[in-house]
Amino acid sequence: MRNTKLLASLAGVAATGLLLTGCSGTSETGDGAASGAGDEAYNLVLGHAGSTTDPRQWASEEFAKRVEEASDGRVTVEIHSDSTLGTWEEMIDGLQLGSTDIVIESILSLEAYTELAAVETAPFLYESSDQFFEVWDGELGDEIKQSITDASGYAMLGNMFRGSRELTTKEPVTELADVQGLTIRTPSAQTMLDTWNALGARAEALPFNEVYSALESGVLDGQENPLDAIYFNSIHEVAPHIGMTSHMYANYHFLMWNDTLQGYPEDIRTIIEETAAEVGAEYSERTLANEEQYRADLEAAGAEFHEITDREAWVEAVQPVVDALPEQVQTWIDQIRELG
Secondary structure: OOOOOOHHHHHHHHHHHHOOOHOOOEEOOOOOEOOOOOOOOOEEEEEEEOOOOOHHHHHHHHHHHHHHHOOOOOEEEEOOOOOOOOOHHHHHHHHHHHOOOOOEEEHHHOOOHHHHHHHOOOOOOOHHHHHHHHHHHOOOHHHHHHHHHHOOOOOEEEEEEEEEEEEEEEOOOOOOHHHOEEEEEEEHHHHHHHHHOOOOOOEOOOOOHHHHHHHOOOOOOOOOOOOHHHHOOHHHOOOEEEEEEEEEEEEEEEEHHHHHHHHHHHHHHHHHHHHHHHHHHHHHHHHHHHHHHHHHHHHHHOOOEEEEOOHHHHHHHHHHOOOOOOOOHHHHHHHHHHOO
16 A cells, blocks of 8 residues: 555655755765665665654664674765654655665554554554563564565664653643543554544644644644653653553664665675664663653653553553454454463
8 A cells, every 4th residue: 555645745855865865875886986786885864753862863873883884884874863854754755766765763654555564553552561572573573574564665674662652741641531632643654543533632643843843832732652752852841741651662663665675785785684683672772771761851851740540441442443453463463462
């Protein structure tokens, strides 16, 4: 399934990418002339929607440094943070054109390309981070990623654990009744929009770089994200109440267009894949180690945390969303819940 807005946006993405990067993902011979695969130098353009203090920037910089070292300088990585290459939707579309080569995003960003990606956005699927790791660091996670790659054309490299997504609002939320009628920003993944509408909110897909101002102006009542994204993007300054919904767990991945990845010489492809896995493992370790500190830092900055008192009502409210997911996703959901 393809996103119907793709053709309308690709021309602008391509123009922006070419202006910023010259020739993304090409190789150069010793005399500087662009050429086909198998020559010496490759410049990869990496984009993400986080700020320069977001953990994605750390991952980008580590990936760039290690790839360059491992390739003896044959591969360089040009990093663009803060959605400067476009929204994450535009950057992911740009992977097909070559205006971007790598985008750090979650599987949820691929739901516009294959309904199988809804396995990540299925609400209230995991009981703990341990259950999440058992899935995504094991054979089931490999099966899911390969199936999504086959269906969408996008490769997912490295598993960078983000933690659980929590609800951040201007007023406290402790029970389902508190959500009714609130305008909540979500990513544009359809299952996430359906989830918050089913909970009684008005779900609003909005580029992440517009969320702070929309909360500040009152256009939004809240948004949902892991604690690191809330803290490093200062969301708590304009929506200081954090309801611990833990409605979804996710990884970031280094996303690439698989045909492009497979077109690199084997040694270059191996360096990219192994470095992504290495950085991903360290990113996950950092997330686990820092989760308590993120909460402490948020509380020190004025955020208030609230436990959800009627979680079963939330789970019941979104069951129709889960029941409407594709048959293959339902099979994966059953397998995941068996591990809980």
